Amino acid sequence: MTARAVTAARLESRGRRGGRAVGGMLVLLAALLLAVLLSLAVGANPLSPATVWATLRGDGNAETDYIVFDLRIPRTITGILAGAALGVAGALIQAFTRNPLADPGILGVNAGAALAVALGVSFLGLRDVSQFVWLAFLGALVATVAVYLIGSSGRGSADPLRLTLAGVALGAVLSGITTGLALSNPDAFDSMRSWNAGSLLGRGVDTISSVLPFVVLGLVIAVVLAPALNAIALGEDIARAQGANVAGVRIGVVIAVTLLAGSATALAGPISFIGLMVPHVIRWTFGVDQRAILPLSAALAPVVVLTADVLGRVIIAPAEVPVGIVAAFIGAPVLIVLARRRNASAL
Amino acid sequence: MLRCGPLRMPVRPRSIAIGLAAAAALALLGVLSLGLGTYPLAPQDVVRVLLGGGDAMQRTVVIDWRLSRTVAAITIGALLGIAGALFQTVTRNPLASPDILGLSNGAFTGMLLALIVFSGSWPILTAGSVIGGLATSALIWLLSARGGMQGFRLIVVGIGVSAVLASLNTWMLLQIELETAMFASAWGTGSLNGVTAGPLAGALLCALPFVVAAIVLVPRLRQLGLGDDLAASTGVRPPAVRAAALLAGVVLVAAATAVAGPVAFVSLAAPQIARAVARTPHLSLVLSALLGSVLLLGADVVAQHLLPTALPVGVVTLSVGGAYLVLMIILEIRRRA
Amino acid sequence: MPLRVRRRAASLLTGSLCALLLLSGCAAESGASGDAPETAGTHDVEHARGTTAVPNAPQRVVTLEPLELDTAVAVGITPVGAAVASNVAGVPGYLEADGVAAVGTVPEPDLEAIAALEPDLIIGTESRHSALYEQLAAIAPTVFIASQADPWRDNALLIGTALNREDEVAELLSAVDDRCAALADEYAVDGETAQLIRPRDETTLSLYGPVSFSGSLLECAGFTIPEQDWTDGLQADISPENALSAQADHVFITATDVDDESAIPAAITRNAASFPSVTLVDTSYWVSGVGPKGAQAVLDDIESFLEASR
Numbered sequence: 002m003t004a005r006a007v008t009a010a011r012l013e014s015r016g017r018r019g020g021r022a023v024g025g026m027l028v029l030l031a032a033l034l035l036a037v038l039l040s041l042a043v044g045a046n047p048l049s050p051a052t053v054w055a056t057l058r059g060d061g062n063a064e065t066d067y068i069v070f071d072l073r074i075p076r077t078i079t080g081i082l083a084g085a086a087l088g089v090a091g092a093l094i095q096a097f098t099r100n101p102l103a104d105p106g107i108l109g110v111n112a113g114a115a116l117a118v119a120l121g122v123s124f125l126g127l128r129d130v131s132q133f134v135w136l137a138f139l140g141a142l143v144a145t146v147a148v149y150l151i152g153s154s155g156r157g158s159a160d161p162l163r164l165t166l167a168g169v170a171l172g173a174v175l176s177g178i179t180t181g182l183a184l185s186n187p188d189a190f191d192s193m194r195s196w197n198a199g200s201l202l203g204r205g206v207d208t209i210s211s212v213l214p215f216v217v218l219g220l221v222i223a224v225v226l227a228p229a230l231n232a233i234a235l236g237e238d239i240a241r242a243q244g245a246n247v248a249g250v251r252i253g254v255v256i257a258v259t260l261l262a263g264s265a266t267a268l269a270g271p272i273s274f275i276g277l278m279v280p281h282v283i284r285w286t287f288g289v290d291q292r293a294i295l296p297l298s299a300a301l302a303p304v305v306v307l308t309a310d311v312l313g314r315v316i317i318a319p320a321e322v323p324v325g326i327v328a329a330f331i332g333a334p335v336l337i338v339l340a341r342r343r344n345a346s347a348l
Numbered sequence: 349m350l351r352c353g354p355l356r357m358p359v360r361p362r363s364i365a366i367g368l369a370a371a372a373a374l375a376l377l378g379v380l381s382l383g384l385g386t387y388p389l390a391p392q393d394v395v396r397v398l399l400g401g402g403d404a405m406q407r408t409v410v411i412d413w414r415l416s417r418t419v420a421a422i423t424i425g426a427l428l429g430i431a432g433a434l435f436q437t438v439t440r441n442p443l444a445s446p447d448i449l450g451l452s453n454g455a456f457t458g459m460l461l462a463l464i465v466f467s468g469s470w471p472i473l474t475a476g477s478v479i480g481g482l483a484t485s486a487l488i489w490l491l492s493a494r495g496g497m498q499g500f501r502l503i504v505v506g507i508g509v510s511a512v513l514a515s516l517n518t519w520m521l522l523q524i525e526l527e528t529a530m531f532a533s534a535w536g537t538g539s540l541n542g543v544t545a546g547p548l549a550g551a552l553l554c555a556l557p558f559v560v561a562a563i564v565l566v567p568r569l570r571q572l573g574l575g576d577d578l579a580a581s582t583g584v585r586p587p588a589v590r591a592a593a594l595l596a597g598v599v600l601v602a603a604a605t606a607v608a609g610p611v612a613f614v615s616l617a618a619p620q621i622a623r624a625v626a627r628t629p630h631l632s633l634v635l636s637a638l639l640g641s642v643l644l645l646g647a648d649v650v651a652q653h654l655l656p657t658a659l660p661v662g663v664v665t666l667s668v669g670g671a672y673l674v675l676m677i678i679l680e681i682r683r684r685a
Numbered sequence: 686m687p688l689r690v691r692r693r694a695a696s697l698l699t700g701s702l703c704a705l706l707l708l709s710g711c712a713a714e715s716g717a718s719g720d721a722p723e724t725a726g727t728h729d730v731e732h733a734r735g736t737t738a739v740p741n742a743p744q745r746v747v748t749l750e751p752l753e754l755d756t757a758v759a760v761g762i763t764p765v766g767a768a769v770a771s772n773v774a775g776v777p778g779y780l781e782a783d784g785v786a787a788v789g790t791v792p793e794p795d796l797e798a799i800a801a802l803e804p805d806l807i808i809g810t811e812s813r814h815s816a817l818y819e820q821l822a823a824i825a826p827t828v829f830i831a832s833q834a835d836p837w838r839d840n841a842l843l844i845g846t847a848l849n850r851e852d853e854v855a856e857l858l859s860a861v862d863d864r865c866a867a868l869a870d871e872y873a874v875d876g877e878t879a880q881l882i883r884p885r886d887e888t889t890l891s892l893y894g895p896v897s898f899s900g901s902l903l904e905c906a907g908f909t910i911p912e913q914d915w916t917d918g919l920q921a922d923i924s925p926e927n928a929l930s931a932q933a934d935h936v937f938i939t940a941t942d943v944d945d946e947s948a949i950p951a952a953i954t955r956n957a958a959s960f961p962s963v964t965l966v967d968t969s970y971w972v973s974g975v976g977p978k979g980a981q982a983v984l985d986d987i988e989s990f991l992e993a994s995r
Contacts, residue, residue, distance in 0.1 A: 151678060154682055173617075173670030176666050194522055198518050332511070337491055386797035387800075387801070467812050527792070544820070
């Protein structure tokens with residue numbers, strides 16, 4: 002059977018899967034709630050749940066106020082936002098490129114953000130991560146626009162293969178410059194090695210709330226595009242016959258991925274492995290209907306991010322392991338086990 | 349069609365032209381690389397020294413100091429180009445590089461572990477990197493064994509293991525002191541600094557049988573591109589051929605890594621550039637090798653002499669390789685429009 | 686089947702041969718060490734790469750490590766060239782050394798620039814520059830310290846021996862100790878605690894312990910560093926959630942720009958009530974400036990702090 006025939010058959014069975022998807026969503030939302038509670042209650046400093054609850058009600062002292070309100074609540078919110086953005090961005094990029102090696106950073110988001118941060122440290126003397134956020138977002142946007150321009154080269158269409166290659170190519174250029182900057186300047190190197198590890202801390206609630214509209218916009222575009230993505234999976238000619246505007250959908254995907262992945266990277270650094278792993282897992286469990294994959298990815302990814310963050314706080318207490326590092330350690334084995342056991346399919 | 353015993357090689361005029369152009373570029377870059385530096389030599393002096401003449405100072409500068417590095421750039425570049433062509437042909441994915449078998453991340457992990465545990469000198473770090481790369485490939489191989497070598501499974505397992513190792517490397521870099529981390533990172537992007545003739549010769553001797561193996565395997569790999577059933581009917585055994593090709597690629601990269609560290613991007617870019625420039629439907633080993641050499645040698649010249657501060661060559665291969673690829677993409681799209 | 690077996694056996698055999706060749710190639714390289722007989726005007730120095738004859742009065746020294754640069758400048762020998770930690774920062778300002786040419790970076794020294802300076806002595810580090818030893822030794826007598834992570838005073842003495850100023854270095858080292866003890870006597874801060882903090886990133890604060898370079902200077906000046914779970918007595922990392930475990934009577938925070946108040950991490954400023962005394966100090970010698978001159982610079986800072994808080 003060809004890949005397209007398999008996909009068609011799977012979409013046919015989506016009616017049966019629909020109930021399963023709803024059930025899955027409820028389970029994931031419950032998991033998310035649990036993850037949020039853990040994120041508030043657990044940390045490098047062993048506060049008892051009673052203390053946390055008292056602090057939330059306003060009865061804490063200076064130390065517990067700092068821990069709960071300045072550290073744990075902001076990082077939980079960042080984790081949910083960045084996670085949801087990455088999960089959906091990953092699902093979109095995999096549907097778009099049909100390449101299992103694709104993660105949300107492949108359109109140049111991570112490379113652009115990293116270069117912007119390196120430039121900021123090297124030439125503007127920035128040291129604080131909250132100063133990086135907007136710079137990183139800008140870098141991500143500029144890089145993705147550049148990738149789009151290269152990949153379409155005046156023809157105006159966003160051919161996935163070309164865009165992917167352009168993303169890898171431009172990503173390499175930017176990455177080389179970033180590494181060159183980092184190796185020339187110990188301050189830049191120090192900042193970049195921390196940046197690379199990913200972190201949910203240091204971004205104030207103000208910053209988070211100003212990035213929020215971009216994430217929401219990206220999610221809305223993704224939801225709108227989902228049915229059309231299903232159609233395109235059957236083949237472009239069939240999709241056009243069904244009335245889908247292929248070129249428009251592609252551009253929409255690029256915009257959505259840029260907004261979502263750019264926001265996530267600006268907020269949390271390069272933790273895009275989650276964006277690669279979560280959609281695979283969802284697809285292998287719940288099928289290929291994008292209208293299910295997108296929301297389920299949006300729910301599972303924050304669970305993974307928060308779990309990784311919580312684990313990072315406790316495994317080497319009193320110090321912490323950054324979230325990006327833990328995320329790969331828990332995500333990769335899950336990915337590998339599932340890839341081996343199931344009748345894992347290509348896209 | 350060129351015939352040489354059991355080997356058959358289809359030959360296209362454009363490929364030959366590109367190959368000759370690449371060889372000419374190599375010669376030019378080689379002379380440049382041997383001539384530039386704190387003691388500059390004119391090209392004719394470089395040629396004279398290579399042919400046996402020149403005064404004592406010139407001979408010291410060219411042969412004792414610069415020759416190993418230039419030869420290393422050419423040969424390591426070729427090895428990486430061939431390895432990249434093998435990986436991309438086997439997986440049929442233009443984004444495939446030796447890193448899907450975790451080689452660069454694994455080599456870096458091995459080197460960092462050797463650095464942290466043994467705070468070792470060069471031979472220990474080199475051994476650590478080779479062992480790290482090979483162990484990682486073996487692990488990925490084992491974990492994806494049931495899926496068949498070309499499968500989706502191999503790629504996904506490779507991504508997973510690579511991601512874990514990359515995170516481990518990031519973590520270790522955060523733990524060690526800043527200067528040591530910068531040193532390790534410079535090695536980790538690939539550096540030809542301090543390459544001497546002995547280890548280079550050893551690595552090349554190791555790699556040679558596998559280069560021969562690659563040349564023998566490529567026609568069979570191309571047959572596999574027609575579909576496994578068709579290939580089997582002509583007597584080619586798909587899993588064996590793929591496994592052998594991947595093994596050859598792994599050893600070539602391990603040899604290159606032992607000399608220069610995990611040089612970024614040459615394996616990925618060289619075959620793609622070769623294919624785009626020569627407009628061949630298949631990836632060509634010879635052109636991939638030549639372009640790999642040109643890429644690495646050119647990058648080394650830039651990294652050493654044309655930047656405001658000297659940087660490891662891997663930084664430039666990333667940028668230059670990426671820029672080439674960008675140019676190819678733009679030109680190819682324009683041409684097809 | 687026979688072809689497959691043969692190919693596998695061949696690969697295995699080649700693989701083992703390769704490993705042998707590589708290792709022997711490497712071993713051969715590292716086996717050749719300086720073997721020159723002692724001649725007039727030179728003295729033998731035993732170092733990480735064997736024994737080398739170095740000039741008794743080196744005029745043109747090249748150093749490849751910050752500690753080596755510091756020690757040389759401290760005994761009055763300004764090297765003609767030094768590998769710097771950063772091409773941007775160049776030779777550290779606290780050394781007040783002029784005319785030192787940068788010969789590349791500590792991780793990647795530039796051989797040709799070194800040779801162009803026509804040095805008569807090169808000092809490097811085995812754990813960083815081991816691959817370059819032969820090429821360096823061909824340019825000038827080369828001495829390697831084993832590792833920059835070894836106790837700095839021991840390394841400084843070896844460097845002093847290479848420079849033929851061993852006694853001077855020993856004097857400088859005891860001068861540091863004497864000055865430290867004098868500060869402890871004069872300002873009598875016994876019982877007061879001090880903590881040196883290096884902010885790493887949002888999730889990590891690095892605390893320096895009593896065995897670290899600056900930590901040991903703080904302690905010999907009379908302060909006590911509160912007990913933590915040190916790795917080798919050098920350093921302990923904590924999460925900002927545990928910021929209060931870095932609490933001390935006096936807190937010193939390393940920064941690149943000591944006048945930039947924003948370098949103080951949020952974990953400290955948000956818990957200001959627990960951190961009454963916060964002072965910014967310069968990373969370039971409190972952390973990176975290991976050596977006799979760096980130690981004096983740190984003691985200068987400690988003395989002016991003690992004077993100001995008297």
